Amino acid sequence: MNTNTKTGISYEKRYKKLRDTKIRHTLGKVEKNGYMDGDDYSTYPKPDWYHFEPIYQENEDFIMGAMGNAINYKAFLEYQPLYVDRLEILAGRWCDMLPFYRQQVRGYDKYYPYDGLKPLQEKYNINSGIGADSHCACDFNIGIELGFGGFLDKIHIARLTISKDDEYAHEMLDAEEMVVHAIQDFISRHIDKAKGMLSEESDPAVRNTLKDMIDANTAIVENRPETFLEACQWISWFNILSRMYDRDGAGCNIDVILYPFYERDRKLGILDEEKTKFILANLLLTDTRYFQLSGCDEDDNDLTNHLSYLILDAAHELNISVNLTIRVHDNIDPQFLKKAVYYL
Template sequence: MRIAEKLKQEIEAIQDRKSIAPYWRFLGYRAHYDEPFVVTKAWGIKTIFETYEKHIYKNDLIAGSQKGLYQDPFDDAVLRKAQEICANFEFGNFSNNFDHFAPEYERFLSEGVPGVLQRIATAMKRYENDPQKMDFLHAAELTMNGFKNLCLDYAAAAQKANKPVIAATCGNIAKKRPETFQEALQLVWLTYQAFLCENRYAMAFGRMDQYLYPFYERDIQTQRLCYEEAVELLENVFIKLYEFRHFKGADEVANICIGGVKKDGTNAVNALSYAILEAVERVRIPGPNLSARIQKQTEDQFLIKCLETIGTGIGYPALMNDEVNIPALVSAGHTLADARNYCMVGCIENFIPGKEPPWSDGRYHAPKAFEAVFNDGKCILSGQPIGRSCDLGQIKTMEDFLNAFKKQMEYLAAEYMTWFRSVNTQISVEMRAQPFLSCFCDDCLERGLDVLNGGSIYPSIHGAVCMGIGTIADSLAAVESVVFYKKKYTLMEIALALKADFQGYETLQKDLLDAPKYGNNDAFVDKYAVWYLDTCYEIFNRYRTNDGGRIYIAMGSNISNIATGALTAATPDGRNAGKPLSDAASPTYRRDKSGITAALLSCAKPDYTKAACGTVLNRKFTSGFFQNKNNLYKLGNLIRTYFDLGGQEIQINAVSRAVLKEAMLHPRDYRDLMVRVSGFSAFFVQLAPSIQEDILSRTEYND
């Protein structure tokens, strides 16, 4: 049995515990209430770094575990009080730039903990007469010293556990910059663990094959390390992402990026890119949300290896197109070198590591605009106002209809941005200070400013995830087909049918369903997918974040198409009320009936250089498809063509509908069955039935 398998068994043997992390942070806050807010917050961070139990597993090769943050029994009253106090210091979620961040690991590994502390000391001399900046720098210094002590504590714990190599490694990285592959990987992993101590989520590892490669290459050349040993160390790290599910009941979405190009534009794939693929393939857990960047220089061998890894059934890596993402990021204001160095955070969100604040995004529910058009600005389900007044009698042409629909989209976007601004102005920048994370974002220390207070090179970015491109394209095409082209129905008749959820209007519904559908390389409908993305870009490009950053758009949903579909009336594509909207950038399930090539040709037509946030395109093949090497080369060539035409991303499930049905009937027999959901992978039988049905409904290919 491999060491990683033994380690997984140790993790699975842990009894249920409750998180006591708030208690440790509370102790730090309580002892320093009378200091400036950012300093008090830093004491909470420093205290948990230095206080929680540093657990070493028997099969650890790399130290770092969440286990010490969980304990049972623990006094519930004390814990509740600690949580109440922590609530006064900790304001963070996906909407206000708390997590979904990729640190500047390349710089951190080059200077180590001492280098960061030296930069803080230099900045303190520069700003010694600026009390506010000195408070921030003092806070950053406290947290970095706390992290240094965390490393030393792990060294002591490893020594006690008779793990001399781990003890030496942790001791070294506390005192100097890393010199070996194991030391560099250990420092990255403990940094990630430190972010978990702050209750962060989806903290990305960034371009791991790039910043670790110099250490790997040097160790290989000096015969300190071989390829297999590097894979084993990576396995040891990746398997411990499995702790997240055990302790929190959900899988971590820790994105790892491999491949692509270097900052100078040359091919970035290296031996470590393959080692990471090998490691995630062996570990087989949802947690390492692996993304592989593909570009024209990418060798076929690497793309085929990615497809082989996908074919094992783990659902990743997701494949990202550099030829779209890099121009998208440049047009959004990033330098070419920074754009070439992009990675992903969370599911698929494009991010410049260590140069911008943590990511935020939300869901933009554009299909709801159909209700506003057909029901005079009101929700069909509730009767409440959701848009502008709309007189169907004034709409004489398809152009008129598009203009009316766009006005409702603009209204919904304004409402969306009002929500976003409200969330981000209720709490001051001072209250959201992030002194530890700021140490991993360029220029924060040099400027003496927090990452959310002007410290980073780029301002904050918000992603407006625009849902339902398939639903909207199909609906607009259906309206043009039956109303303005065939002139078989009026807009008022469609309005009555939508309000009745097609009860008594079954023939009309059938005609709507028979209209051209997105995903079949049909220009009649595909032009509306192009229009939708262009319109979303135009609308959201008018807005900015509170600190002047851009609003990026994405064509995604992250399974929100199910929940929002449940709140949406019938739509003109023939979809019944309450049914899921189309998934992410994908055509509506089973409407793409002309094969995978036609589907990808349709999906490549929108200009995704306008979607700087990213895109999710889900496809599903049978597992048997991946057993044939020729199929892999054919699929690889098809993906290259799709990317050459402008496709932005593709992620693939390797599982048949028959297997999914069996798993739904006999979940205990399929506990290890993994699937790609939407931007992340998960164990199929642990998903909600509605999500299982959504995955089951996806169009399936076997040739």
């Protein structure tokens, strides 16, 4: 990993340009939609040509079930525009999500009717949430430990443990495998786009980070992340992909999860603090995930580490809306808490 950015555009100038792009995207979304009533996600305005058509099963006008969701998510990823910003070090962004097309409430009306509940729902003006998308709290450690190739290995092993007559289980595994392959293809197409941009790039600093982007994404298509950049890119992809699937917004204790990768790369001399902050800022930019910092372990020991501080610095440098939460406890590092209150 090349950390030399002494020639070419500086990180400071990149922060400003990335913030300007974020503001332009937000204003563009307001102009297209006429209003914004919800979170300002890290999305970009849909292109004028964009018009996704969901694939409904025969005699149905909704998406439901493992295979129905897998087929549509695969088609959804294949239709999505590719997003690579030459000034970033992480690939990817999103502009739309599948929940807008599922119409699952129609499926519940057909297969799992709840007519007995509807009179009281209407009387008290209750939005039940039945058939709605959800914020799933996923365990990021599983994905980081396995990687996308590891997911496929688990699926293949699971096939050996179930009866050949269990059609439901096999359909579920087929759907999962289809989704993982669709994700790998989606990432691979971003790699190709980044390679094309690299071939036309003249700025030395930008060339360095484009090369890093390509290397990191090439590594994690099949393998679990090994470096700090690879771990951040993996988390970024999961954020983007899960947002598109079900508007999932739950994050993780990002400083604790990433710290072993940071410590390893620092000891190997392949990562400096300025580049660390830039990667972290890019991670915060790609999705407004609900990340947590600090906290305590089961014995009330403080979990604040040096990366906790750097994440605050990255958010400060980027200077946009981010969803960082400080887990306050009796033994929290007082200097960290003071800095968090000052920044956030």
